[in-house]
Amino acid sequence: MDTSDTDTAGSGPRTLRRGLQILRTLQENPESGLNVSSLARITGLQRPTVYRLLAALVEAGFVKNLSGTKRFIASQHAAATAIEQDPRIELAFPVMQKLAALTGDAVFLVVRDGYESVSLWREIGPYPVQILATFAGKRQPLGVGSGGMALLAKLDDQTVEDIIAHNSNQLEQYGGMTAREMRQLVQNTRTRGYSVVGNYAVRGALGVGCALCDAKGQPYLAISVTAITERMPATRQKEIAGLIQEGLKTIAGKI
Known part of the structure; x- marks a missing residue:
């Protein structure tokens, strides 16, 4: 008391x-x-x-x-104390702030760690209804979120298969995702040029993500924007992907 x-x-x-x-x-x-x-x-x-x-x-x-x-x-600042010195946060932070302001929605910085994706940072936009799909330090199987899917799709086919096979027993926990659905999402992401993942990791949410590769062609980081599904028609998905890609160009020039 x-x-x-x-x-x-x-x-x-x-x-x-x-x-x-x-x-x-x-x-x-x-x-x-x-x-x-x-x-x-x-x-x-x-x-x-x-x-x-x-x-x-x-x-x-x-x-x-x-x-x-x-x-x-x-x-x-509190949730990411252990990882806030990661140089990718410093590179992406201005871009994420701008995206959050422009879209009004939540923006996430995601990187790959083996078979998993790790969220490094989150910026929250001004729109009153937010889908805070993840938080700094959270890990999940690579590909179940839009940022992780953007990273996964940048890898070669054999690596993609190895990751999906390794994570197959966990996928059911994420909205009933299957290995077959994940393979299809990888193909869709490659064809489209950006990922669109909805209602898997978080119900009622839809995320759009794009990844940036390093000089060796390996995925370096991904930025995604997540909102309630009603705010994400196909035209807005494409618009947001364009904004993310412009931001990634800015980051690429500083690597």
Whole structure:
């Protein structure tokens, strides 16, 4: 049960513990954020205490208000501490900010690590309904999201087959995806020039992704934009892919 925050010998550590409790709760609920009432209920803290701690966390950059709502989410500055020094984040960050502003939707930076994709960063646009499909540090089988699919499609056929075979036992967990469907998505991505993946990793979401290769022709990073399916007709998918590809050209010039 919450108690008074009067200045006593133990108030500093107690306040710190409560602030970390708020931050941890938000990190454990990354999909759509939480409002003050939900935070108070989950943590057992009084609403005035939650308001005060949130204000401090927002000011420090650890928490963000989800634009147009009364919900709060953990900032990537907190979620990605261990990997924020990755040079790919620094390269992609300005492009991602611009894409989030232009599209209004969530933008993700994804890289390959063996058989998996790893999300390095996330920028959230101003549109009030967001699909926060993943978060910094999250791993999943390469290809189940639009960023991972863009990376997978850049690999040679044998490597694609090896990855699909290795991950085959996990694919069912992602909206019932099958190895056959993943092969078809790879072909579609290669034909189209960008990936379109919907309703697999996250229901009601559709993502568009493009990948950038290094000088050796290996996928270096991918950027994707994800929104609710209703906001992603085919014409907008193509438009967003064009915006991502323009951003990737900017990054390519700095590698």
